[in-house]
Amino acid sequence: MINNLTKISYDPPHSRRMKQSADFEMTGSAKKNAQKNAIKNMMKNENRITREPANVNFCGLSATKAKIPFSGPRITKLMQNEKFKIAMEKVNDYHLVAGPAFALILTGIFRPASIMMLPGDKNKDDKKYASAHSIGSGIIGFIISSILFVPLGDAAKAFSANPKNFITKENSYLLKNKEAFNTAKTIIGRLPDIIGSVPKGILTIALIPPILKYVFGWEKKKPEVKEEPYVFRSYSFLNFNGLKNDDKKIFQNFMGGTK
């Protein structure tokens, strides 16, 4: 019985009205078209999201449903993913390497793609060189950071995990104040990046040309200088009359033109 009841299809009142009016007034193809239109309208109306009526609420707060952020199934799955959790832990411990790793994605994929796609005055070879330069700088930055900063990240991790082992003074402000310790931890964590940025820049500048040459096979071409055909020029117009050995003004004022 219940199953039979559920099977009964429900016709929305407005579509029923449309059907009835079409039956009454029109015949033949016009009637068919009207019916089609009526069904289309009905479908549209069914898909339309209507605003929920505001319920009466006596507690002073709005009763309308607030949109809960990050409640989608994909995000929930991501949040519960073990790899994501490990990745976030690693980002926290090795942010000195995580930054260049993300920069590598930008300089290795997105920047070259946009350099090649964006319109500009540069010719294609220049664009290719700029792209290779971007990839090279990203790779060098990542490699240097990985070599230099992974041990430093480990040291910072060891320091923050067991501060008592590395703080010799018993009355140190770091042991008394937790907030101060957290600030010190953050500064120590980023300090290698601040100190190492200049050597990193020097190494990047020095290593980019050989990497471009031997890895990418790219060498920036010097602009070709066109050889001008030899033209005989007469220099008889140059006037050196009245030149004296001690007269320096003549040379100071000499601009190369005629007098």
Place this chain on the structure above:
Amino acid sequence: MNIQRISPRIYDSKIRTSGNSKNPISIKPEVSFKGSIGTQYKKLMGPSITKMAEWFGMLAQSKAFEKIVTWANKKDIIKNNLFAHLFVVGSAVLSSFYIGKTLNNEKMDKDKRRTLAINQGATFIISTIMGYTFDKKMDKTVENFIKKYKTLNKGGINLEKQAKGIDIAKKLIIFDTMYRFIAPVLVTPVANAIGNYIQEKKHPTA
């Protein structure tokens, strides 16, 4: 007879053999390349890591460092966004190095050097402002994300660490995108065009 593969993580010297006690079958363990590097790295770098941690301890206890920490803790603007400020300081040091290099480049004439250096400085300032703006705009969203993350993984190990990692990842993504992508692709060409226009106005050619 099933010969089970031993995963490198649970590899133990005790379970090198399988089968009956009378007919043991030796199983070649899958040696993880990553694991071997990890152990080698720990062997090699262990003492130097400890030494570096000791240096960090000494540095943190110094008077100058203590002054910096107390000054940073007094000001909420610095304390609340310390990671981003330190990231910007690192970029500022690198940018000033490049600006210095441009100013001392003898291959260019003096005027062009100055214009290029001003462009580099302007690019850095614009990227920094954009970075801070986006960072602040994303604050609420990431805060909600972390809240949801904490409720979903309640009682998990290292939950605080992971939550902090999410916040750091957000800052790294925003500032890296600004300095490494937006600045060279969008800001520098505009700054160069403005510089060239000023240069041409000063010294008109033709």
